Amino acid sequence: MIEEWRRNPRWEYRVFGRILPRVAEMLRGQRVTRLIDSREIYIVSRYSEQNVKIREGRLDLKVLHETDTAGLELWLPELKAEFPVSPEEVGVILTTLGVEVFDKPECNCELSSFLSRYVEPHEGLQAVEVSKRRFGYLINGCIVERAELTVSDALLETAAVEQEDPALVMATARTLGIAGQPNLNYIQALKGLLAKRA
Numbered sequence: 001m002i003e004e005w006r007r008n009p010r011w012e013y014r015v016f017g018r019i020l021p022r023v024a025e026m027l028r029g030q031r032v033t034r035l036i037d038s039r040e041i042y043i044v045s046r047y048s049e050q051n052v053k054i055r056e057g058r059l060d061l062k063v064l065h066e067t068d069t070a071g072l073e074l075w076l077p078e079l080k081a082e083f084p085v086s087p088e089e090v091g092v093i094l095t096t097l098g099v100e101v102f103d104k105p106e107c108n109c110e111l112s113s114f115l116s117r118y119v120e121p122h123e124g125l126q127a128v129e130v131s132k133r134r135f136g137y138l139i140n141g142c143i144v145e146r147a148e149l150t151v152s153d154a155l156l157e158t159a160a161v162e163q164e165d166p167a168l169v170m171a172t173a174r175t176l177g178i179a180g181q182p183n184l185n186y187i188q189a190l191k192g193l194l195a196k197r198a
Helices: 020-027 087-096 111-119 166-176 186-197
Strands: 011-016 034-045 051-055 058-067 073-082 125-139 142-151 154-163
Touching: 011 166, 020 142, 020 154, 020 166, 034 186, 051 186, 058 087, 073 087, 087 111, 111 125, 125 166, 125 186, 142 166, 154 166, 154 186
Parallel strands: none
Antiparallel strands: 011 073, 011 154, 034 051, 034 125, 051 058, 058 073, 125 142, 142 154
């Protein structure tokens, strides 16, 4: 049996920034299907564009499987692991982040030791804390999300459309007025923010 989190990979179109007041206005009359507040830690790597984050005590890995001609991205979940994580899971994460594993763990690893032992000492890795308030909608059969983010003292906004059918994603992005804006995933956006602060 396939685990629930491995099912139905979705194409994604995500934008950050100045066009979002228009998106918020267009979504004002739509029913919010979910409202989620969360605090997450993204592990940003100088050597990788893959998405590794920690949320609610769980290590979450998604890999970029494909980018289509319209720039849509297809992300596939590869690992979801509760802390403490196993040595094998630590190895998968670090390899995905493009980091050589010299000091392999010999036993299960708690969150604090994972960060202090494998992330913080490595100059190519950075743990970035992100607070999110996510508003979810269902439009044209697509999952639409608007989110307000806090990264250190920076406030960001993002809007995204996700669906298994890339044509529906693009049609809904045009409806929201975000088509034509750069399609940026979270890792790209965080790297851009970190570069501005460097």
